[in-house]
Amino acid sequence: MKLLLTSGGISNPTIRAALVGLLGKPIEECRALAVPTAKYGHPGCDPESVRRFIAAEYQPPNVMGEAGWKSIGVLELTALPTIGADRWLPWVRETDVLLADGGDATYLGYWLKESGLADQLPSLPDLVWVGMSAGSMALTPRIGSEFFNWTSPGGGEETLGLVDFSIFPHLDYPDWPDNSLDAARRWATTIPGPAYAIDDQTAISVVNGKVDVHSEGHWELLNPTVP
Structure with missing residues (x-):
């Protein structure tokens, strides 16, 4: 699986070019x-925010669903355990990209495991995962308090x-x-x-363990020497 982990989605030409490079077409x-699952775990989200993501109504344009895909469907992870992998796994195998929305990262991580999708991701080398905020954080080791x-159910972050x-x-x-950057640096001391x-x-x-940053904004690598 190829990853494009973002904070705000496909928000500028540099990130869009990186996405096209991962897709190969x-x-x-x-x-x-579209994977809206993380929305349901966050107290700041509601049914309207889920609808806006699915309907590609984010602003500015071309953030996630508005990028101009050939087709776009919805993959709700909480439903997958009830219908069986024989139904949903072909959907995933036939798609080019999963668009994971923001919300709560631990909730998304939990349902990635419970749905069985997390177990399948390593066997899908050409699939691209585009995360936005919690949709990116769910793939990391921990998120911080x-x-x-x-x-x-297991507790922890x-x-x-x-x-x-x-x-x-x-x-x-x-x-x-x-x-702020100061807040990020304090957060990093707990990671x-x-x-x-x-x-x-x-x-x-x-991609294959190689990490690259694509930016038209501001970023900083924290704790670079921590083993």
Whole structure:
């Protein structure tokens, strides 16, 4: 699986070019499945925010669903255990990209495991995962207490660990003063490993363990020497 981990989605030409590079063909030729699951775990989200994501009504344009896909469907992870992998796995295998929305990262991580999708992802080398905010954080080893909203049955703020770094999203977001660089650096002291603070104009791609940053904004690598 190829990863494009973002804070604000496909928000500028640099990130869009990185996505096209991962896909290996134009966006207009690619099928996408939107994954809204993380929304349901966050207290700041509601049914309207889920609808806006599915209907591609985010602003500015071309953030996720508005990128110009050949087709776009919905993959709701909480439904998958009730219908069986023989139905939903072909949907995933036939798509080019999964678009994972923001919300709560621990909730998304939990349902990635419970649905069985997490077990399948390593066997899908050509599939591209585009995460936005929690949709990116769910693939990291842990998120830190600052982003811990939903408690899984096992407790804790650990997530899937498909990459070896953590992410502090929405760096310097105008309406969120707690997302300053100083706050990110304090957060990083609680993270036992490397971490990136990224703004909404930045994305991190991961392919076969190779990590690249694609940005028209502001980002910082924190804890780079932590083993």
